[in-house]
Amino acid sequence: MSFVSRLLLSRTAIVVYLFAVSATLGSLTSGCDSTSGESVSVAQADVAQAKEGVQSKPKATPDGWRPSKRSQKGLDGQDPNSNVTNAVHHTTRPDAANNAENEPGKIKLPPDGILPGPLLKDWPKPQVALMVSGEQVGYIEPCGCTEMQHGGLARRANLVKQMKDRGWEVTAFDLGNVVKRSRQQSKIKYQVSMAMLKDMDYSIMALGPKDLSLGAEFLLSQHNPDAKDGSLPFLAANVTLFGVAELGTPLATRVVKVGDTTIGVTSIVSPKLGLKSLPESVKKDIQILDPHAVLPKALDQLKASKPDLLVLLSHAVPEESKQLAEKYSDFDLIITAGGPEDPPGTPVRTKKPMIVSTGQKGKHVGVVGFYPDSKEQPLRFELVTIDQIRFAETKVMVEHMRAYQDRLHKERVVAAELPIKYPSGAKFVGASACADCHTTAHEIWEKTAHAHAFESLKYARHGQKDHGISRVYDAECLSCHVTGWEPQKVLRYDSGFINAEFAASDHDKKMSELLKGQQCENCHGPGSRHIALIEDDRIEEARKEVRMTLEEAKTMCYKCHDLDNSPNFEFDKYWEKVKHYGLD
16 A cells, blocks of 8 residues: 555645645646747736735834844855845744735744744835846746745745835846746746746846757747737847847847836856757757857947946856856846755855856845945845745736646646656556555555545645635646656656546546545555456565565655655654555
8 A cells, every 4th residue: 555645645735836846846848839929828807907906015024133143155155245235134033924814923933933034124225126036947836735835926926016115116037947847838837937927027038948948949939029018038148049140039138227227138058058958859949159259249239228237147057157257347247047946145256246146946036236326335135035924925926827727727738748658567556446455554545645635736735825726737736646647757657647538538537536646556556467466366476566665665755755845754754644554
């Protein structure tokens, strides 16, 4: 029986994000109609209506905040630049919070017992506030299996609102790597992410290697640089599609005007990162040039516009970005990829440009404040953790998520990818077939959360308001909530669960009911050969077919109970909740 069956449920509550997010999931890979050019089919009426909704009003912040101890090292291990502020505040006291779902005095503490401090504490009003993000890798929301996880575009939008509520001019740039893979679901997720970022007033979307993996044809279909509809332009000075720079996509440079501030922006993709990560199927249509061959021209074009700020979005490892900063010191700000998932939050010191990293999976974003009248501190930087204490879920973003799940259903994403064969060649039969011989173990399993993993996808994520968004057609969630999927690859085995309406035969439709939830076979392997050997009286062979040691179980559990989706998972503790026995 599936002794891990219950373990896996805890992580399973939403594998979307995520991934991974949460991390089993964050995106997928391959197979959408890349010629379609349609913008995301967001429930437009719902989204428009949501935009008119009123967000929760920020509540007063109590006094008495104490900063927690935190590394003061920059990305390169040096002390932070003295003329740059890194305000990553924490407190050991409850915050009145901006999240309307948190009542004063009833705020739940994070696992570490430390609540985030006031947002952008002691910042005077900047001439412009620039929000920078990147390397989302598919995590448009955190996995709902564990409470108090960071990230999510619905919360990030609330950060934008809070800055605007202060009367600040705000714009936002993204470094790229929006998705993780390049399947049909990834392409849908990319379109949805673009729609969400546009609604947050992003003005720049750089391209990262994972975005390029979606293919030149798809990217070209998603961006028209001459469009009047406010489309989010792609930026990558050293990338061409189909070998034709004149296509106008991606752009080499872009000048953004925000209030009284002019910002010149360019972007590069490191060939070291890009060329080795592109699948062969798209590599022939995408060219990645040496950044040094394009940056001098890009800088000249930008300086001609007399910008107040020059920004480089560098999809490179931090060391390579630092080398670019030393060579191209005209830049004021460089946002780099390739840093740790949870960066220290302090910029790298160079001769002039400030180099910052915002981490991965959307758990953090950076806010850069521009103060042109300050000689000592023209730029301030704060790494903001997107927590559920300070940031409410923004209604319009929730409607985008609803539209995303609707598209996954309508476009039959669960059935879009070809299933893979299980290594042993056996087929999945469902837990009810195990119950005949393993009655006691089956009865134990029925009382675990694993048995109801599929149903959990229909309801609100842990610690979140119930927006009525079901995720039962989301492959990234199903892979840990049903039986017969490879959870880390998010691929279905050829006899694994598929939603009844997508089933190709009456047998598959019947199995869709029998394979719901985290069952025995996800851990012990598909049972058809085991049953056949039992019926043939080859008992010892049958036992070997499904036998699993406790050590093997630990490895199996971590396929779903990974750091993204079950960060507090402890095998010994969880095993006590699901251990089973009994051959009746």
